[in-house]
Structures are given as C-alpha cells and as structure tokens.
Amino acid sequence: MDRYFEKISYEQFAKDISSDRELYDSYKLPSRATNKSCGYDFYAINDVTIKPGQIVKIPTGYKAKFLSDEMLFLIIRSSLGFKYNVRMCNQVGVIDADYYNNEDNEGHMFVSLQNEGDKDFCIEKGQAYCQGIFVKYLTCGDKVSKVRTSGIGSTD
Numbered sequence: 001m002d003r004y005f006e007k008i009s010y011e012q013f014a015k016d017i018s019s020d021r022e023l024y025d026s027y028k029l030p031s032r033a034t035n036k037s038c039g040y041d042f043y044a045i046n047d048v049t050i051k052p053g054q055i056v057k058i059p060t061g062y063k064a065k066f067l068s069d070e071m072l073f074l075i076i077r078s079s080l081g082f083k084y085n086v087r088m089c090n091q092v093g094v095i096d097a098d099y100y101n102n103e104d105n106e107g108h109m110f111v112s113l114q115n116e117g118d119k120d121f122c123i124e125k126g127q128a129y130c131q132g133i134f135v136k137y138l139t140c141g142d143k144v145s146k147v148r149t150s151g152i153g154s155t156d
Helices: 010-016 021-026 079-083
Strands: 004-007 040-043 049-050 055-059 062-065 069-078 086-088 093-096 111-113 120-122 128-136
Touching: 010 021, 049 055, 049 111, 062 093, 069 086, 069 111, 079 086, 111 128
Parallel strands: none
Antiparallel strands: 004 062, 040 128, 049 120, 055 111, 069 093, 069 128, 086 111
C-alpha cells in the first residue's frame, strides 16, 4: 500500500497523551465519510473543551506513511469554522513524507485549534474535528541533501 495512517506506538502514546492502554486500544484511525470524500476525518481521542480566545494543541495519536512526492494537508472540518468560529492556528498543516517515524516523536501529528467564537467549543471523544488530504506535488528538480532528523518545526 502506498499510503496509510497508523497509530503511534503505545510508548509514544504514553509519553504524549496517556498511559491508559484501554484508551490506546480504543481510538480509531482516520477514515473517509463517503466514497467521494477526499479528506480522512481525524477523530478526537478524548473530550476537548476550548474556551473563547483559547488555543489548544490536540494530539492526534496518528502518523502517516506516504510516497516521497506527496504531502498531507491537515485542514479543519469546514463546519467547525462556519458554525463555531473555530480555526487551525496555522490555517493548514503541511506534513512532509519524511516526518513519518522521525526520531523525536515517530511522526506523531498534532493539531492546534483556536476558538474565536464567544462560547465554549466542545469536541467529544470520537468526534471528527480535522481532516487529512493527501496531495501530489512537483519540485523544480533541485537537489537537497538535508535529511529530517526531528519532529515539528525541525527543518528551520
């Protein structure tokens, strides 16, 4: 298979989220809602409440393996922006193919959401809040020798 999602290891889960083995075993991998959906819904591992003006970093528990000429966009589900005025802090997350299994965090993806509404915003465990979309991309043919060795923001 060319691309897929998988759970981070239990050890990484315990470090980043919780040492609750039942919780680790129970959360589900991203999936598409319909046969024409381009995005894979990401589901909350725990309940999350975001107060007005607050920013919350949400661990997904996922990592993604895909081809070297592909990227993964992480985008908030449009209904959350329209209905509740919740947005991703970086607007669009960009995951590179070499982020998978990096030595810092195994390629564990996080989503940072901000509530710009005037009421508490709640995501219930198991609710879809974000989506991942795989995209092919082109380069200019330049040769880059740098190799990723760490996690978020490590290519600066």
